[in-house]
Amino acid sequence: QKEVEQNSGPLSVPEGAIASLNCTYSDRGSQSFFWYRQYSGKSPELIMFIYSNGDKEDGRFTAQLNKASQYVSLLIRDSQPSDSATYLCAVNPPNDYKLSFGAGTTVTVRA
Amino acid sequence: DAMVIQNPRYQVTQFGKPVTLSCSQTLNHNVMYWYQQKSSQAPKLLFHYYDKDFNNEADTPDNFQSRRPNTSFCFLDIRSPGLGDAAMYLCATTGKGLFQPQHFGDGTRLSIL
Numbered sequence: 001q002k003e004v005e006q007n008s009g010p011l012s013v014p015e016g017a018i019a020s021l022n023c024t025y026s027d028r029g030s031q032s033f034f035w036y037r038q039y040s041g042k043s044p045e046l047i048m049f050i051y052s053n054g055d056k057e058d059g060r061f062t063a064q065l066n067k068a069s070q071y072v073s074l075l076i077r078d079s080q081p082s083d084s085a086t087y088l089c090a091v092n093p094p095n096d097y098k099l100s101f102g103a104g105t106t107v108t109v110r111a
Numbered sequence: 112d113a114m115v116i117q118n119p120r121y122q123v124t125q126f127g128k129p130v131t132l133s134c135s136q137t138l139n140h141n142v143m144y145w146y147q148q149k150s151s152q153a154p155k156l157l158f159h160y161y162d163k164d165f166n167n168e169a170d171t172p173d174n175f176q177s178r179r180p181n182t183s184f185c186f187l188d189i190r191s192p193g194l195g196d197a198a199m200y201l202c203a204t205t206g207k208g209l210f211q212p213q214h215f216g217d218g219t220r221l222s223i224l
Contacts, residue, residue, distance in 0.1 A: 041199075043201055043215040043216060044201070045215070046212050046213075088153065097161060103153050104153060
């Protein structure tokens, strides 16, 4: 079983719609969770992090964490063509400075 | 202002010719990481430093070495690059304490002729 799994996509959404990205993780003791956006040919850029169960909102982005279900998601509201990118879910295993990355979900926002 | 700086952005080398990639940071972060990322794949951790303590991933080829002469700088040396080493190489840093996000540099795209 992979440590971090994401919907492989690609996910295609119309402009203005909500894009929903899902991520599950295997280590129940994981405590910090990150979403990175990566444009083609560029490096990952941190867009959200979440540590506590529930929702965390930042502009058009909302991260949701459910530790009991070992599930973290990212919602992008009012999707824009500039949101077209690969989104990487990353998880800190317990007491570890390393990140486990999912394979990423590619999102395409259609104008 | 760039906080994690990688040089060069693009590097072309010949098969078997040693190459060094560099990373510097202005964040005074304790932990520095080197990742390899190939097209459509997740970043793959090669090694990381916690201060001066070097931590090698079990599956990192011996062909890859690293140096961290001080807090600000870290180097990735590829002793004899093969065609399979063509990739984006990413440097990242994080501060002390758990739950800290990693901050990535812009990466170095390595091509092997």
